[in-house]
Amino acid sequence: MMKPYNRKDFLQTSAILIAMGLTGSGFDFKKKMPLLSFSTLGCPDWTFQQIVDFAVDNKFDGLELRGILRELDLNKCKEFSNPESIAATNKLMKEKGLHFSDLGSSAAMHHSDATERKKNLDDAKRFIDLAQKIDCPNVRVFPNNLPKEVDRNITIDLITQGLIELGEYAKGSNVTVVLESHGELVYVKDLQKIMQAAAGNNVGLVWDIVNMWSVTKEPPATVYAALKNYIHHTHIKDLKVTDGKEHYTFLGEGETPIFEAIDILYKDGYKGYFSFEWEKLWHPEIEAPEKAIAHYSKVMRAHFNG
Incomplete structure (x- = not known):
């Protein structure tokens, strides 16, 4: 059950924000829109052409690929199955003014x-x-x-070694392997330990703000201060609790401090994508992607323009 965002959390967050210079009259947006993308986890039944067209129509900058037409292994999707298809896909993206923000693999460490x-x-x-x-x-x-059958510290070491191996594999490329704060790996101390050992060698972090906050209730400013040097990508979503169960909501309609995290990132010069993760593939009961994803773009643009 989620705990409310109480006065103690507010005071702690405010103190950190002040220390970071993120409050007061200096906290004025420069009217420059951040980079927006969305995960294709949210539109599992759309073709790649539909995904691209929707992104353009709704003023997105990039796409986070987490499968196409329910195929999660992107190498098996026709758009990436051979050099000719890859060239055509790259051409389409360039013509549409889009970029790939992230490839969401199913590789578990x-x-x-x-x-x-x-x-x-x-x-x-x-x-x-x-x-x-x-x-x-x-x-x-x-x-x-x-x-459960493996000591937690051993598993954390395995995750670390896996990241180091993948970072070495990616060495010399422009690709960064990013570990998502996900599952039971949502505590700052665990993520810090892993990142301190593995980051910097083509290795970084995906800060899924709500994945962490829904479990730990740590204020975003506290989390950001500890992990800011490792963040290369973000997952943005919102949720609320009804009858003890979590339910995803449109952005801004939940009870998470998601805009606090967004503003901290933006003000501190985060250059990566704010990527909307609408988990339609895993939760078919949630609202249709054409509504939720379009709403995300509108709300983010209103937030930064207003």
Whole structure:
């Protein structure tokens, strides 16, 4: 059950914001829109052409690919299945003025079984290869629920070593392997430990603000101060709790401090994408993508223009 954002949290956040110079009259937006993208997790039944056209019509800058037509292995999608298709896809993106913000792989770093671990690392490497071919700066990997039968510190070390291996594989490219704050890996101290050991060698972090806040309730300013040097990409969403259960909402209609996090990133000069993650593939009951994704663009533009 989510706890309310109380006075203690507010005072702590305010103090950190003041220290960072993010409050007061100096906190004025420069009327420059940040980079907006959305994850194709939110539109699992759209063709690539539909995705591209919708992005253009709704003034997005980029696309975060997390599957096309429910195929999560992008290398199997027709748009990336051979050099000719890749060239045509790149041409379409250029003509439309779009960029790829991130490739969302299914590679999980928490496995200890040697066979499963190799499979996931190999999958991530294939995504790194594809990212280079389509000029995509980030490949997302993740952990989920950490195995109960394995000591937590051992699993964290495995995740760290996996990132180091992938970072070495990506060395010399423009691709960064980004670990998402996801599953049970949402505590600052754990993410700090991993990033301090692995980041900087083509390795960084996806800050999924709500994934973290919904579990830890740490104010965004606290999280950002600890992890800011590692953040290459973000996942933006909102939710509220009804009858003890989490429900995704349109941006700004939930109870998370999502705009606080967005403003902190923007004011401190974050140059990456604010990528909307509407988890329609995993939660088919939520609102249709043409409504939710369009709403995200409108709300973000109103926020930064107003």
